[in-house]
Amino acid sequence: MDFLAPTSWAEALECKAAHPDAVAIAGGTDVMVELNFDHRRPPALLDLNRVPELADWALDDGRVRLGAGVPYVRVISELGHLLPGLAMAARTVGSPQIRNRGTVGGNLGAASPAGDSHPALLAAFASVEIGSVRGTREVPVAEFFTGVKRSVLEPDELISAVLVTPPSGPQQFSKIGTRNAMVIAVSAFGFALHPDTRTVGTGIGSAAPTPRPAPEAAAFLAGELEAAGLWSSRGALPATLATEFGRRVRDAAAPIDDVRGSAAYRSHALSVMARRTATWAWDAYRDENRSAA
Amino acid sequence: MRIELTVNGVAREADDVWEGESLLYALRERLGLPGSKNACEQGECGSCTVYLDGAPVCACLVAAGQAQGREVTTVEGLAGDGLDPVQQAFVEKGAVQCGFCTPGFLMSTKDLLDRDPAPSDPEIREALAGNLCRCTGYEKILDAVRTAAANR
Ligand SMILES: Cc1cc2nc3c(=O)[nH]c(=O)nc-3n(C[C@H](O)[C@H](O)[C@H](O)COP(=O)(O)OP(=O)(O)OC[C@H]3O[C@@H](n4cnc5c(N)ncnc54)[C@H](O)[C@@H]3O)c2cc1C
Numbered sequence: 395m396d397f398l399a400p401t402s403w404a405e406a407l408e409c410k411a412a413h414p415d416a417v418a419i420a421g422g423t424d425v426m427v428e429l430n431f432d433h434r435r436p437p438a439l440l441d442l443n444r445v446p447e448l449a450d451w452a453l454d455d456g457r458v459r460l461g462a463g464v465p466y467v468r469v470i471s472e473l474g475h476l477l478p479g480l481a482m483a484a485r486t487v488g489s490p491q492i493r494n495r496g497t498v499g500g501n502l503g504a505a506s507p508a509g510d511s512h513p514a515l516l517a518a519f520a521s522v523e524i525g526s527v528r529g530t531r532e533v534p535v536a537e538f539f540t541g542v543k544r545s546v547l548e549p550d551e552l553i554s555a556v557l558v559t560p561p562s563g564p565q566q567f568s569k570i571g572t573r574n575a576m577v578i579a580v581s582a583f584g585f586a587l588h589p590d591t592r593t594v595g596t597g598i599g600s601a602a603p604t605p606r607p608a609p610e611a612a613a614f615l616a617g618e619l620e621a622a623g624l625w626s627s628r629g630a631l632p633a634t635l636a637t638e639f640g641r642r643v644r645d646a647a648a649p650i651d652d653v654r655g656s657a658a659y660r661s662h663a664l665s666v667m668a669r670r671t672a673t674w675a676w677d678a679y680r681d682e683n684r685s686a687a
Numbered sequence: 688m689r690i691e692l693t694v695n696g697v698a699r700e701a702d703d704v705w706e707g708e709s710l711l712y713a714l715r716e717r718l719g720l721p722g723s724k725n726a727c728e729q730g731e732c733g734s735c736t737v738y739l740d741g742a743p744v745c746a747c748l749v750a751a752g753q754a755q756g757r758e759v760t761t762v763e764g765l766a767g768d769g770l771d772p773v774q775q776a777f778v779e780k781g782a783v784q785c786g787f788c789t790p791g792f793l794m795s796t797k798d799l800l801d802r803d804p805a806p807s808d809p810e811i812r813e814a815l816a817g818n819l820c821r822c823t824g825y826e827k828i829l830d831a832v833r834t835a836a837a838n839r
Pocket residue numbers: 417418419420421422423424425426427442462463486487488489492495496497498499500501502503504508509510511551552553554576577578579729730731
């Protein structure tokens with residue numbers, strides 16, 4: 395096995411082009427489990443810890459560029475004000491030890507349907523910035539996943555960053571598991587209000603072969619809010635509307651029975667999480683108005 | 688491959704490190720530091736907790752090569768002239784039974800108290816969520832953490 399340790403982004407891309415079967419390793423919280431249990435024996439590891447370009451985030455022209463190698467602990471402590479939905483999701487990942495190492499780039503790279511950052515990124519309409527020696531491309535998170543643990547990444551490509559314009563309204567994240575820490579989600583849901591465009595962002599986790607948005611449910615909720623003039627009046631969210639939104643989110647999922655939960659339980663949980671997160675976010679949106687007045 | 692790193696303040700090197708091996712393996716089998724325990728090798732139990740550049744991590748999930756040039760602190764590095772107050776509190780409160788989880792709990796507890804000298808019970812539970820104990824039932828561990836906070 396080779397151990398490739400590039401010290402710049404350009405060098406990392408050259409390494410990946412020269413060794414397309416090298417496995418990238420950032421926090422190692424997915425990769426090392428596979429190596430320790432001999433589930434994978436790649437010809438080379440490509441360590442990204444020494445690539446400074448991946449290690450930071452910046453606010454650039456109103457858009458957050460979150461380096462692929464920034465660990466969850468920093469997403470929580472530094473991005474709570476800009477991307478509260480993602481920070482909430484990050485707080486639920488594993489344990490302190492895992493959050494000190496694990497990264498959003500690694501979560502995307504692993505492309506698990508249960509990855510906790512994915513619902514938050516979907517709800518925020520984020521994109522993945524992908525690089526190779528051939529150039530750079532940007533893929534909306536909603537188009538990034540192609541199957542269970544599969545993504546659009548080509549063998550010579552690496553993720554450089556997540557690009558996300560902070561949603562203009564409140565965000566929420568909800569996750570169901572068997573305890574409060576160290577659990578893979580039975581199912582999860584991300585929600586964001588985008589009052590500037592009068593749209594709603596959604597993200598379903600652990601209830602389909604890939605993380606996915608619920609576009610029909612989102613358009614329905616945004617349209618009903620518009621029709622009732624609620625975006626501008628900031629009146630209360632009718633309970634019937636929140637419940638119907640939950641139903642439509644549930645219908646957008648395609649859950650299976652597995653050791654963590656049944657499909658029926660996942661469907662029910664999703665409808666409840668969608669209703670609750672929408673209500674919490676809407677209440678926060680109404681409060682913004684009160685505190686501004 | 689060869690790796691060079693600082694462990695408990697001392698410059699160390701290890702030869703013939705396999706490229707896919709964990710920092711935990713390198714510490715235990717190549718550097719003669721068996722204090723960090725290997726129980727699950729999948730990040731679940733926390734018995735391998737060490738500090739990598741000051742932050743607690745599961746040594747089983749760090750590739751040894753990733754620690755090249757970096758600073759590692761293991762449980763062997765906790766005591767100075769006497770036991771660290773966290774170690775002392777674990778002894779006093781009977782928070783150790785078989786002892787396998789103890790190094791990890793010590794590292795997580797010390798990190799918590801360095802960040803927050805007077806944590807609430809929920810904060811203690813959250814900080815120790817990545818450490819499992821099969822013996823004590825946790826009550827005495829929580830007692831020890833509270834005692835360590837009070838005595839520091
Ligand atoms: C005990 C434990 C608990 C966990 N709990 C959770 C949880 O609650 N929620 C959750 O979502 N996940 C959880 N995980 C899984 C894991 O921690 C996350 O998926 C994490 O985000 C992975 O990040 P990493 O940097 O450690 O990835 P790595 O293990 O380094 O890499 C993961 C994958 O991404 C690829 N990769 C990494 N960086 C890049 C890049 N820049 N470009 C292209 N590919 C890349 C790697 O090749 C690999 O395929 C847990 C894992 C453990 C061991």
